[in-house]
Amino acid sequence: MARRFSSTRRSLLAGLGAAAAGISFGAMEGCADTYPIGKNGEEQRLNLYNWDTYTPKTTLSDFKRATGIDVHMSLFATNDELFSKLRAGNPGFDVIVPSDQFVTRLKISDMLMPLDLDKIPNHKNLLPQFQNPAFDPGRRWSMPYTWLVLGVGYRKSKMTGGVPDSWKWLMDSDQYKGRIGLFSEADDLMGLGAKYLGHSIHNISPEVLDQIARMYIKQKPNIKIFHNDEGQDLLLSGEIDIVMEYNGDIAQVMQEDPDLDFVVPKEGSILNSDCLCIPKGAPRPDNAHQFINFILDAKNGAAIYNTIKYPTPNAAALALMPASYRENKAIYPPPEVMAHCEYTEFEGLQRSRLFDETLTRIFAA
The missing domain is CATH 3.40.190.10 (Periplasmic binding protein-like II)
Structure with a gap:
């Protein structure tokens, strides 16, 4: 179904500002900035297309500190907006965050790149019910970010x-x-x-x-x-x-x-589950795999979910969460x-x- 989620359901960090959130909003491609080439042969840059304020303020800067890869995050308000942006061809995004039913729509429209699970070893951290979902058997095209x-x-x-x-x-x-x-x-x-x-x-x-x-x-x-x-x-x-x-x-x-x-x-x-995917034509697919694996790390995941208060699909992250999160009946009915x-x-x-x-x-x- 063509759901059109508003950005405001991810509004926890609204008002922090781009600098406070560790986010840069540079041009997608061809901007004046230049980046060194990493050992993987890719520019030390990653373009993330995400829901507004759906990422804690230190996540992107922590990723840069760990990998040297600078994240430029652009925002969309609805799944339809995401789909429309990619319909004419990927303008330079490396990672996108569609909802589960749009993973299906993007996949059947030949707009996703298959994942290399060997490059995402932290996928082992997923709860059993998220390892083989009906919309993406074997997790060939997506990794879960949250569920709602x-x-x-x-x-x-x-x-x-x-x-x-x-x-x-x-x-x-x-x-x-x-x-x-x-x-x-x-x-x-x-x-x-x-x-x-x-x-x-x-x-x-x-x-x-x-x-x-x-x-x-x-x-x-x-x-x-x-x-x-x-x-x-x-x-x-x-x-x-x-x-x-x-x-x-x-x-x-x-x-x-x-x-x-x-x-x-x-x-x-x-x-519903929002997912991390690599769109077809991503200019830096190895960086994209590194980012997804970083998000699925137990400690990194715990920092994310303890901030945004959405349920986690990550068993290893959940094990690190305080009782105030795990026993909250609003988060886990x-x-x-x-x-x-x-x-x-x-x-x-x-x-x-x-x-x-x-x-x-x-x-x-």
Whole structure:
């Protein structure tokens, strides 16, 4: 599915600035800067195309210190933007960070370079469930960076009905009229609507899709905003009291306000994994493999996840994490709830267009 995640779900480090984050935003290729040639015969440079502020402030500088390779990071806001940038040919990126269903889309479009696992020995650090995913058997094309689950962020003091452990309170109730935030993304809304109505997020029938559309249209008067993935900020500022958001985003703001919490509804939810890939035509593939291996190192991974508060797919990194991270139910919801969650899959452009048309119908009603 053609998901279009906003950069704001990775907004923890917003405001630090490029210098504070150890990030340089030079031109992609052909800039005035020159770089020495490393022992591998490649220029000591790497171009990273990443979600905004999805990397702790010392990660890139630590990589340079360890390898001598200078990282130039460019930012994208959506998977569609990433795909469009690469459609006409790789402009010079060495590593990209697409979501799992876009790994499939990029692969079938012949826009990825296969990975050399011998150059990524730290792939052994992955948790078993991330070693052979359905969207990338054998990890030939991608390595996981994070995984995510959608749920309900809420202000505890405003929940008159107790813990909002059902999608009902967002989709099918006036209990919190005018204080509700939903995503504005078609794939999320359709998939989660299907979960609430007792169906899989996959192969949603036209009849169920129509039922979902009518449910959201009926609910519109109770909704404050269809947000672009800044739900955690709206919740923290008090503009809304209950919101559809990602676990890592809510875990971040929970550190600032103890009145905030997160729950995955009992009906289940959508899972996603953002991945590290090497795009076809990468000018420095060996540097790219070094960078991916660096990220999968236990100590480096622990520093990343302890900062961004998203769940890690890295068993070795997880072993180094404090109990405050490992036992945080916002980061790691209970297994009995997670059992009802499903990973997204790319189901083709026709399905994406159908979802977009349904969302247009909802917004126009």
